[in-house]
Amino acid sequence: MSKLLIVDDEESICWGLSQLGESHGHEVMMASTAEQALSLAEKDRPDVVVMDVRLPGMDGLTAMQGLYERIGPVPVIVITAYGDLQTAVEAVRNGAFDYIVKPFDLAQMEQVLEKAVKEAGREELQPGEPRQLEGLVGSTPEMQLVFKSIALVAASDASVMLTGESGTGKEVAAQAIHRFSDRASGPFVAVNIASLSESLAESELFGHVPGAFTGAESGRMGFLEQANGGTLFLDEVADIPLSIQIKLLRALEEGEVLPVGSTQRVKTNFRVITASHRNLESLIKRGKFRHDLYFRLCTFEIDIPPLRKRVGDIRLLAEFFLERFVDRQTGMQHRLTAETITELERRPWYGNVRELRNAIEHAALRARGGTILPEDLPAPVSQSFLGLDESQAGSDAEINELLKQWAEQQFLDPESAAGIYEKLLTLVEPPVMEVALEKFHGQCAPAARCLGLHRTTLSKKLKQYDIENS
């Protein structure tokens, strides 16, 4: 049995959490303010604290410091209705055991609570200094997961791989990780690998000495050395030439680089963050990317979902960008109408947040102060304009290749080969059906129509694959 202290000014939350705690055999104390929690904790030391951020009087994050001063390290689960990056980072920096955004489900809390109870006493909590941040906007659960990951990984020196479509905010996320790390006062060096020509990539990354190659009259410090003491952000890392991958791996393992044309290794100490919108695992299978480099680069992966999967963020982002585009002549702040917001939320945003930002800037210029109407927005950017149908062709080829490898594997064993077609359907049908259902909000009839199946056939298959629908 452990002692839990629940601190929330919402009675219903206190009640729900105390029921949860008691049903697991724990003793529960409750407080509705931080001040009350501190005095309770001093009198009767809790093993785990669950604390809301916004409280009347002292806020929860400040109270965490007071708690540590009074009773030493204790796992604190922070709950908040304000799931922004700032709160996530402050909670983690203040040594929070975990961070949960309201509304949460009890199963999620139950899991975290039990983990905290197990860890109680063993946790070495290091209360830290909160820091300021601007730039990364979002309030959907998908973005809160991203904030939480950034907050968790920032303080470490782990290599981070950011995945997500173009324009989703991978570079902004990399900057946020850098700003919240202990390397924040060092340089943040961003390199887009795709923009380097194959012949120059090596000297750009590792530097070169004078006379290293024709035209190299003077020497140049490479990006890996420029990032010394800070963070190196390698964008489009999938494009790194195979011939250079081994040299990069060595530089990462040994903390030294060998400039082109030199025999002298140079020490450099940086944290590496990479980004890619391509499937690296499939490149590894095709021998285009070294698996050892992949593991070195991907200690921690953060996937940033496309904007169409977090429609709830569109309005917030649009308002955030609008604030930046105050009409210079009139000094007037623009405003979005309800119709404009509906239109913004309806669009697919294949170019993600970058496209949204450009659309808002365009509309603000057209509207010249005042209200922004749907007709002020530029036409949506098509998939083909962004070359997405080409990358679709690329991923079709990758799927094709993987399926061939899979089939070859099956034919090695006559028993597996016997049911190969049925197995193939079991492999490919569920994801397609899940996406179709998601598109039609779980409704079977329109999903079946779209898939070209009879509704009862789809229902039968959903049951067979254990896929839920409404």
Ligand SMILES: Nc1ncnc2c1ncn2[C@@H]1O[C@H](COP(=O)(O)OP(=O)(O)OP(=O)(O)O)[C@@H](O)[C@H]1O
């Ligand atoms: N969550 C966000 N909040 C505020 N601005 C954002 C957010 N996400 C992206 N942006 C803005 O959108 C633009 C594109 O972001 P960014 O360059 O980080 O995307 P990316 O995923 O790295 O794109 P690419 O893969 O094409 O390099 C930038 O202007 C950035 O400031």
